[in-house]
Amino acid sequence: MELYDGGVTQPRGFSAIGICAGIKKDRKDMAMIMSSQPCTLAGTFTQNIVKASPVVWDKNIVHEYKIAQACVMNSGVANACTGKQGDDYCLATAQAAADALDLRPEQVLLASTGVIGRQLPIEKICEGVKTMSGMLSDSRQAAMSAAEAIMTTDTKRKEIAVTFELAGKEVTIGGMTKGAGMIHPNMGTMLCFLTTDAAISADMAQKALLSCVQDSFNMISVDGDQSTNDTCVLLANALAGNPEITQEGEDYEIFRSALELVTKNLARRMAADGEGAHALFEVTVTGASSKEQAVVLAKSVIESSLVKTAIAGHDANWGRIICAMGYSGAVFDTEKVDLTFSSRAGSVKIAENSVDTGYSEELATKILSEDEITAIIDIHEGKEMATAWGCDLTHEYISINADYRS
Structure with missing residues (x-):
């Protein structure tokens, strides 16, 4: 089971474009994914009580119908805080896709990302739907173009695929996501689309997705802001021909493990591409007495602005990490914390039993100057662990967000 360069068209029966x-100037801004067969469906969405119209639309499909066959996405306009007109534009978009693809509107998922408070340019949206319906392809290039079209302040496409076996059948999961800012645990301003040719019931797909999201997308933070538009959906069209997964067991665990590989990879890519980021910052808490304790501590460290600016300055200011752990709400022995920084440049133990080790500042700076940095925190209480992902906080973050609408 290995990840490889691929996207949403990698599983059998899926096409995209x-x-x-014309929503944005001279940039791809609309995408479509289509399955040749109806798909069982799973989804999870923002926990912000202010929810964009497409989030409300998709939640209804996931919970009421549990089946879909196509997704229509746009970037540039979030269709959030747009009132009844925003809801009406969701229906208009879904109807346009249904007409073009010979589906029903409730078989069409929607997603938007961009500026909050603006109405969709619905004529361009509907025309775009019509155009895309005639361009759908199962090629690698088509998947790449779809991943590019959902980008906002992202600097890189984020795609991955994995192939594995279920009951002797080859099964594939492909995925794409976007997100660089307004990213905070409990999902961030992300759109994530996962496709698979596995046969799996909607209930088991939902169980697997929620399990994987907990240890991936809910463990990243860029800036502490939680979006109105977070959407993560999984579509499964059963074309691999494996016996349908309808309960927990060996096949379910294999599928869930493959899905977790995909979601963790995409989550790391999102954190690494945080707005203005120069480095991916990974924090692993080990030796915890419970998973919950490890999760709370790891999240608190990656969310700390002081820690993030220290990483930006290649400064091994480890007191900021201990401080962030202390206000996390988790209880731990404050005199038994070991802290190590590592990267491609090497590894250095910074603190032992919460006391400075007399480490080399020169070596620490060298290690912290790489584009991927890991902090390993051992609290010596048990066997549980958790990993969270964030990034450094730079001057560019302010520049990007100060000028976002202009």
Whole structure:
């Protein structure tokens, strides 16, 4: 079971496309994913009580229908805080896709990302849907174009695929996501689309997705802001021909493990591409007495602005990490914390039993100057652990967000 360069068209029966529909200037801004067969469906969404119209639309499909066959996405306009007109535009978009693809509107998922408070340019959206319906392809290039079309302040496409066996059948999961800012645990301003040719019931797909999201997308933070538009959906069309997964067991665990590989990879890519980021910052808490304790501590460290600015300055200011752990709400022995920094440049133990080790500042700076940095925190209480992902906080973050609408 290995990850490889691939996207949402990698599983059997899926096609996609991304185009420039004129929502943004000279950039791809609309995408479509289509399955040749109806798909069982799972999804999870923002926990912000202010929810964009497409989030409300998709939640209804996931919970009421549990089946879909196509997704239509746009970037540039979030369709959030847009009132009844925003809801009406969701229906208009889904109806346009249904007409073009010979589906029913409730078989079409929707997703938007961009500026909050603006109405969708619905004529461009509907025209874009019509154009994309005639361009769908199962090629690698088509998947790449779709991944590009959902980007906002992202600097890189985020795609991955994995192939594995279920009951002697080859099964594939492909995925794409976007997200660089307004990212905070409990999902961030992310759109994530996962496709698979596995046969799995909607209930088991939902169980697997929620399990994987807990240890991936819910463990990343860029800036502490939680979006109105977070959407993560999984579509399964059963074309691999494996016996349908309808309960927990060996096949379910294999599928869940493959899905977790995909979601963790995409989550790391999102954190690494945080707005203005120069480095991915990974924090692993070990030796915890419970998983919950480890999760709370790891999240608190990656969310700390002081820690993030220290990473940006390649400064081994480890007191900021201990401080962030202390206000996390988790209880731990404050005199038994070991802290190690590592990267491709090496490894250095910074603190032992919460006391400075007399480490080399020169070596620490060298290690912290890489583009991927890990902090390993051992609290010596038990066998549980958790990993969270964030990034450094730089001047560029302010520049990007100060000028976002202009």
